[in-house]
Amino acid sequence: MRFMLVVKASKDSEAGVLPSPELVAAMTKYNEELAKAGVLIAADGLHPSSGAIRISYPEPGGKPQVVDGPFAETKEIIAGYTLIEVKSREEAVEWALRMPDPHGFGEGEIELRQVFDFADITPDAELQAREAAVRARLGRGN
Template sequence: MRYMMLLKLDPSAAPSGGPSEELMEEMGKLIEEMTRAGVLLDTAGLRPLEESTAIRLAGGRQTVVDGPFTESKEIVGGYAILQAKSKEEAVEWASRFLAIHGDEWEMTAEVRQLEEPA
């Protein structure tokens, strides 16, 4: 089964300067382990909110708005596509990913199973 892990964070609670070199090294090790285990199918961090564009649909009309979005209290900072035997396994990998961020970060990993073609 495939799962998407959405990594969400409050940009005002993130450490200034972004991830440290040590954290990037630890993430690299975990990504390598997940890839070797056949669990990680794809992953990426997302560019800053200031570079984003939102297309909103309301009342049948679309509106295009460029970021940043002042109403955003929590943003998606990255994602991963996981191949796991169960939701519990996907949650375990997501928990390991969050754990390497230590005490400096406040993040949420939302794990959701992907709809597969019939």
């Protein structure tokens, strides 16, 4: 089972304030523990939404709309993520609880979301095979 630990943005992360050296060290240690346990797939921080682009589809079949950041609602914005593969939801929660406060000022918020396996999305064997081929080219089995 794959889970994404979604780190919500804060006013500081949206202002481009970089984490303290102590927080960087704590996050590095956490990522090393995930890797050593064999559950880490990816972990990255994201630039502020001031450099982001949002693409929306306001009407079915309509032309997409492009809006440049920044975006107003900080609690709706993602500042980073960690992607893990574990045996259970409980294990994912345990790992999420071990993550240091992602902003280091008591403002951190992590949302834990299970990632769909492609087979959960469609029973179509041909589409599953095509998706598996794409993932194999990327070096990922899920």
